[in-house]
Amino acid sequence: MAQTRVLALVGSLRSAAVTRQLAETAATVAPEGVEVTIHEGLADVPFYNEDIDGESVPAAAAALRDAVAGVDAVLFVTPEYNGSTSGVLKNAIDWLSRPYGAGALSGKPVAVVSASPSANAAKWALEDTVKAVAIAGGKVAEGGSLSVGGTFGKFGDAHAKDHAETxxxxxxxxxxxxxxxKELVEA
Incomplete structure (x- = not known):
C-alpha cells in the first residue's frame, strides 16, 4: 500500500493548545509510511447553515471537505468545553456530514483523542465526538480512541511529545x- 495520509482536525484554535500538541505528537510518532498533517483553517469555517451549503459553499468549508476527501483517515483531537466537544470541531463535523449520506466522512476511518487538565480526561468530549463522527458516517477505528487527563501535571511547560507514555x-x-x-482497502 502507498503512503497512508491522515488529516488531524484540532478542536482548539489556541496555537499552544495541548490538543494541537497531541496532533503534532501524532505526526512525530506516526509509523513509517504514514503521514499526519494538521488541517489549518478551522477558524475560518462559518457555522453550518444549509442556506449557504449549495452551489457556492464558503471557501473554508469547501477546503475542509476537499482536505478530508483527499486523505485516507481522519484524526479528531478535542478539548472538553463545558462537558462536551468544542464548537469548532462540532461545526467541522457538521460540514463534513453533508451532503447527507455522501459527506466527506462517509465510510472513512477515524480516531478521536480528547484531552483535559482534569482527571476526567475529557471523556465526555470524546464520547460526544465519537457519536457525532459516527452519525456523520465516519468509522471509528478499533483502538482509535484515547482520553488524556491531567495534562497540566503531565506536560507542565514541555511539549506533549516529550511525555513518553503519551x-x-x-x-x-x-x-x-x-x-x-488498510483493512478498508483490503475489504
Missing amino acids: SAEISGVVTALTNAT
Whole structure:
C-alpha cells in the first residue's frame, strides 16, 4: 500500500493548545509510511447553515471537505468545553456530514483523542465526538480512541511529545487508524 495520509482536525484554535500538541505528537510518532498533517483553517469555517451549503459553499468549508476527501483517515483531537466537544470541531463535523449520506466522512476511518487538565480526561468530549463522527458516517477505528487527563501535571511547560507514555499512546492510536485504513482497502 502507498503512503497512508491522515488529516488531524484540532478542536482548539489556541496555537499552544495541548490538543494541537497531541496532533503534532501524532505526526512525530506516526509509523513509517504514514503521514499526519494538521488541517489549518478551522477558524475560518462559518457555522453550518444549509442556506449557504449549495452551489457556492464558503471557501473554508469547501477546503475542509476537499482536505478530508483527499486523505485516507481522519484524526479528531478535542478539548472538553463545558462537558462536551468544542464548537469548532462540532461545526467541522457538521460540514463534513453533508451532503447527507455522501459527506466527506462517509465510510472513512477515524480516531478521536480528547484531552483535559482534569482527571476526567475529557471523556465526555470524546464520547460526544465519537457519536457525532459516527452519525456523520465516519468509522471509528478499533483502538482509535484515547482520553488524556491531567495534562497540566503531565506536560507542565514541555511539549506533549516529550511525555513518553503519551507519545506511546498516541502512536497506538495512529497505528490503529492505519490498520483500519488498510483493512478498508483490503475489504
